[in-house]
Amino acid sequence: MDLSVVIVNYGTFELTKNTINSILEYSYPFSVEIIVVDNASPDDSLSKLRQYFNDKVKFIASKTNRGFAAGNNQALKIVDSKYILLLNSDTIVWENTLADIYNYMENNPDVGACGCQVLLEDNSLDKACKRSFPNVKNSFFRLFHIPTKSKDDNYNLNDLDDDGIYEIDCLTGAFIFTRKKVLDDIGLLDETFFMYGEDIDLCYRIKDANWKIIYYGKDKITHFKGASSTKQKPKLIYEFYRAMYIYYKKHHAHESNFLTNLVVYLGIVVLCVLKLFLNIFKKKN
Structure with a gap:
């Protein structure tokens, strides 16, 4: 094939x-x-x-x-x-x-x-x-x-x-x-x-x-992504930010010092929590 x-x-x-x-x-x-x-x-x-x-x-x-x-x-x-x-x-x-x-x-x-x-x-x-x-x-x-x-x-x-x-x-x-x-x-x-x-x-x-x-x-292809204005499942939001953490830790954490890594990890957590909070007020599909 x-x-x-x-x-x-x-x-x-x-x-x-x-x-x-x-x-x-x-x-x-x-x-x-x-x-x-x-x-x-x-x-x-x-x-x-x-x-x-x-x-x-x-x-x-x-x-x-x-x-x-x-x-x-x-x-x-x-x-x-x-x-x-x-x-x-x-x-x-x-x-x-x-x-x-x-x-x-x-x-x-x-x-x-x-x-x-x-x-x-x-x-x-x-x-x-x-x-x-x-x-x-x-x-x-x-x-x-x-x-x-x-x-x-x-x-x-x-x-x-x-x-x-x-x-x-x-x-x-x-x-x-x-x-x-x-x-x-x-x-x-x-x-x-x-x-x-x-x-x-x-x-x-x-x-x-x-x-x-x-x-x-x-x-070209066409990709029917979900509209950003619609409510997302909390699981998907969590997995999105979890992926950020996994990728950074796997490929970039060794390039930075402890403080930089700590700031990055805390930033990912804050963004995830903020996204989950804002998602509550979005309209359902």
Whole structure:
């Protein structure tokens, strides 16, 4: 197999169905398989997906939900394709996107992972699709909306062309096109992360192993993220800030002194508590 597309489903039959159909809608000059990992959905979405797609899609049913990283890893442990695409279940893949990125990877053997332009439902750019690695300094600038002309402090890379092709630090987990050889080299997703942060950690390890990460802005997907004005589940808020803590401790704590680390950890806790408090007053979905 040339390409394995891995999608994790958790109670999102309609969204997952549309994501898969956006891939099956087109033909490709290479072989493609789609593997759906159901993370112990609390509804009948798995049975409905199986009935709808029959033998067009491979399914893995988890007995428990151990998180997004663990769900993906169940498929990654069994695939034997040259390339792997980690794809969110709430996306629509545009025509030519897979073919163009496949060809780019074929022609650039030093590239370990590639992403594309990710558009939100309102057609604005999801800034997470091209970014620098987070650190204490650029996180401070981003948190307090302080403008900077320094490339080192520009987390969202706003100065770079959205339609361009260039090397970056980090992609979004909604769309990561990588080589199996890379995962064989650096390992699978870190299951310490439950839902957030595993994409940043994966990209960090890819770059650390001297592979390039490329933003391919000529092709697109649409990502139906939840609106920021709606109420979030406290569990998701907690996991978001927990991921910050795990990532910083794993990759940056050793670079800083005790006081700096203490300030960072306390900052994460304060932000988490504040977010949980503000979330109380947001409207429900």
